[in-house]
Amino acid sequence: MSNDHLRQPEEEKLSRILRVIAEKDAFFLTTHTTPDGDGLACELALLLFLERHGKKAVVVNADPVPEIYRFLPAADRVTIWPGSRDRPTGYEVVFVLDCGNLPRLGPVSELIKLDAVVINIDHHIRNTNFGAINWVNPSYAACGEMLFYLLKRFGPPTREEAICLYTALMTDTGSFLYHLGPGTFSIAQQLVDYGASPEEIGQHVYFERPLVSLQLLSLCLTTLKFDACTGVCWARVSQEMYRRTGTDEEDTEKFVDYLRCVKEARLVFLLKERSNGVKVSLRSRRQADVEKIARFFGGGGHRAAAGCLIPRVSLAEAEKLMLQVIRSQMKEEREK
Ligand SMILES: [Mn+2]
Missing domain, CATH: 3.10.310.30 (Diaminopimelate Epimerase; Chain A, domain 1)
Known part of the structure; x- marks a missing residue:
């Protein structure tokens, strides 16, 4: 397992998050308004992962999934708030992904219950550390890299999860050109090995424009x-x-x-x-x-x-x- 560059404080945060996942049953996942490939794909990877481990999870965003990301596995599972569905209740944990502060959640921020454990996973330069657990590190190319380390602690990701995480990496780095992290290429390679197809994902995101x-x-x-x-x-x-x-x-x-x-x-x-x-x-x-x-x-x-x-x-x-x-x-x- 190539977690070599995770430093000690990060290891501690990671194990705290793993403990919450193991102990709790119902999860609420969200990202910033006008979600991008990183935020969305991270939510969906985490949704699939949690369900695979017998947990209940919902993804709630302020804005709809952009057309270019509708190919992502479980993209149809995103609830838009406010929208036609009832207020989501009953969750114990909130994952806020790829988002530097709570106001950036838009109207979704009003759904966050005070008694829920808020877990903040992000790589933006400024983050207000609004969570009970804040795993924030701008040296990662994408929030998807951080989730890769998290998911891998439970074993290899599925093909669907790999597709999501590869999309997160590809989009946040402008196709592997900008702000690359220390493990970006190695993680991308592993995601390809788990079944993500760079050609298919690139086609969906960049070459299907009206x-x-x-x-x-x-x-x-x-x-x-x-x-x-x-x-x-x-x-x-x-x-x-x-x-x-x-x-x-x-x-x-x-x-x-x-x-x-x-x-x-x-x-x-x-x-x-x-x-x-x-x-x-x-x-x-x-x-x-x-x-x-x-x-x-x-x-x-x-x-x-x-x-x-x-x-x-x-x-x-x-x-x-x-x-x-x-x-x-x-x-x-x-x-x-
Ligand atoms: Mn990002």
Whole structure:
């Protein structure tokens, strides 16, 4: 078993979590709003794993499963809250996966019972340690890596669990390109050995896009801007563009990566207009720290990839604010 790099404090946390799993019977699993491949796939892997060990478990999220992740085993088991189903009750343990703080759960946070044991497993830079047990370590590429270590303590994962965890690793590393952890490739190899097919999973996530999403991309790219002074490159997606193409925010998946490939840029961002404000996705090239910028607006993430929501602003206002904050942070760094 290749757990070699798990350090002592992590071993302690892991064994505490294992004890809770062994002792309790009913589990509630959740992740952040607008869930990504890592959060979702971790929930589903853990759901399948718990059920395989005779436990009861539910997955409850604030937002639906994006189309590209509907192929995941048990993806149809995700309950949306608030939705048509009754308030989930009777659970003793809450697993919060891939989520830095409770407000990021959105409306699901109101479901968390005070007497439940909250287990927080995460790899974001900032985490408020809101759980009774907090296993938080930003050196992991994905929350899926952490779950791999957890699940493996009970024996080899099933093929379905392996598919989920491989998807978590693949998506959070941008297909094994960014913020790789110390064991990422070794874990990925083991997941392939347990039955995950890189080709099939890659096909589902990256190469099954509706035509309208590319039509949306073409509109988005007409707004592309570059500031030679700061090396910032950005683009916008408006509600009007969604209406014209019959798309929604889900169809903007990966758009920011087109900006990320601009050689002249050192920092890129994509503005997405929402009814309640503007969602911003940031990526850095070379050394820029985008987590710091996202944090300024109450968001967060990782050094090279972060996001935030600027409430009650127009696209033009959000653009202006972003550029102001980026410029002032760059100035501060130069003066240091
Ligand atoms: Mn993640």
